[in-house]
Amino acid sequence: MSILVLGGAGYIGSHTALELTRGGADVVIADNLITGHKSAIPKNARFYKGDIRDFDFLDELFSKEKIDAVIHFAAFSLVGESVTAPLKYYDNNLCGTKVLLEAMVKHKIDKIVFSSTAATYGEPENIPILESDRTCPTNPYGETKLAMEKMFKWSANAYGLRYVSLRYFNACGADASGTIGEAHDPESHLIPLILQVPNGKRESVSIFGTDYDTPDGTCIRDYIHVTDLAAAHILAVEYLQKGGESDIFNLGNGVGYSVREVIETARKVTAHPIPAVETERRAGDPARLVASSAKAKQVLGWNPVHDSLEEIIQSAWNWHKNHPNGYDE
Ligand code: UFG
Numbered sequence: 001m002s003i004l005v006l007g008g009a010g011y012i013g014s015h016t017a018l019e020l021t022r023g024g025a026d027v028v029i030a031d032n033l034i035t036g037h038k039s040a041i042p043k044n045a046r047f048y049k050g051d052i053r054d055f056d057f058l059d060e061l062f063s064k065e066k067i068d069a070v071i072h073f074a075a076f077s078l079v080g081e082s083v084t085a086p087l088k089y090y091d092n093n094l095c096g097t098k099v100l101l102e103a104m105v106k107h108k109i110d111k112i113v114f115s116s117t118a119a120t121y122g123e124p125e126n127i128p129i130l131e132s133d134r135t136c137p138t139n140p141y142g143e144t145k146l147a148m149e150k151m152f153k154w155s156a157n158a159y160g161l162r163y164v165s166l167r168y169f170n171a172c173g174a175d176a177s178g179t180i181g182e183a184h185d186p187e188s189h190l191i192p193l194i195l196q197v198p199n200g201k202r203e204s205v206s207i208f209g210t211d212y213d214t215p216d217g218t219c220i221r222d223y224i225h226v227t228d229l230a231a232a233h234i235l236a237v238e239y240l241q242k243g244g245e246s247d248i249f250n251l252g253n254g255v256g257y258s259v260r261e262v263i264e265t266a267r268k269v270t271a272h273p274i275p276a277v278e279t280e281r282r283a284g285d286p287a288r289l290v291a292s293s294a295k296a297k298q299v300l301g302w303n304p305v306h307d308s309l310e311e312i313i314q315s316a317w318n319w320h321k322n323h324p325n326g327y328d329e
Helices: 011-022 055-064 079-084 086-106 140-159 190-195 226-241 259-270 294-300 309-322
Strands: 002-006 027-031 046-049 067-072 111-117 162-168 170-172 205-208 223-225 247-251 276-279
Touching: 002 011, 011 027, 011 226, 027 055, 055 086, 067 086, 067 226, 079 086, 079 140, 086 140, 111 140, 111 226, 140 162, 162 226, 170 226, 170 309, 190 205, 190 259, 190 309, 205 259, 223 226, 223 309, 226 247, 226 294, 247 294, 259 309
Parallel strands: 002 027, 002 067, 027 046, 067 111, 111 162, 162 247, 170 223, 205 276
Antiparallel strands: none
8 A cells, every 4th residue: 555645746745755765655646746846756656747636637546556545735835925826826725635535535545644834823822822723824825724624624524534634834954865855936935045145046135024022023933844744744644544533733843933043043054144134024924933732742643853943954054055956857
């Protein structure tokens, strides 16, 4: 039996697929390669190019391969773009998931692990954020992810499948091998943007807002290493294989770092001055997002190990300095 990684050519998907293959799993990857990269796919995984909105594509894949569980990363994930192109997000994230569930029900595949996000919470009620806190997204990206969670909940109820939804905080870092890493186009994430400065791709990095109610006035985020996220997906699959109930888990380190602290750590790691320019706030950014991951630790047995910001940025830098233009294909 195989594990199907949808969106396995993307950032978190490729790291999860790699960890699965290292653990000896038989891995099948499907990706439409719109935002994913062919060279991020592990060599010993079987790859199918196609789109989850295409029922016939999934129908054929599920007929050919014996899939035990699906890990679903196939979604658009840029918050800013989702505000200017909401229907693109509804189409891919929601319509794609609906078609996927239809195909899973037809082929009696009853286990799915799904990438959700801290963006489902919107402006947080409490810090650290618990899974039971209010969900009130402030952008279409978070809204589509929350709607996907609900689609799983009602489908689980009706069709007897089980799901785990993993709400990531700020995914970052790269595999220790230096062979895969983070590459978005356009880039909008803080750490890759900072590393473009020592790479000679930009003169400075912007700090979006210095008047937040935080100790140094800049936003605080919970940065979680992508390899720790990959481990959580594998534990979630095992949890479902052992008969675990459908559930939702936060994934973060439980420690917040400010934008200034991230830039300062990157200066240390890269030994480059990295000039920073203070600018206006970016619309829709909450001051603080820090997870409580107590539930994932207790129920899934998850234990994030790459939790120092220096290690996270060092691993990202190992990849970015050798791939200043991202992936070749
Ligand atoms: N930031 C800057 N300058 C930049 C880029 C970002 O100061 O050039 C700041 C942002 O304002 C924010 C922090 O750095 O305070 C992190 O920004 P990112 O864009 O890297 O990440 P976000 O916190 O906005 O987004 C993350 C995930 C999303 C998820 C969101 C939840 O990447 O998938 O958290 O709100 F939806």
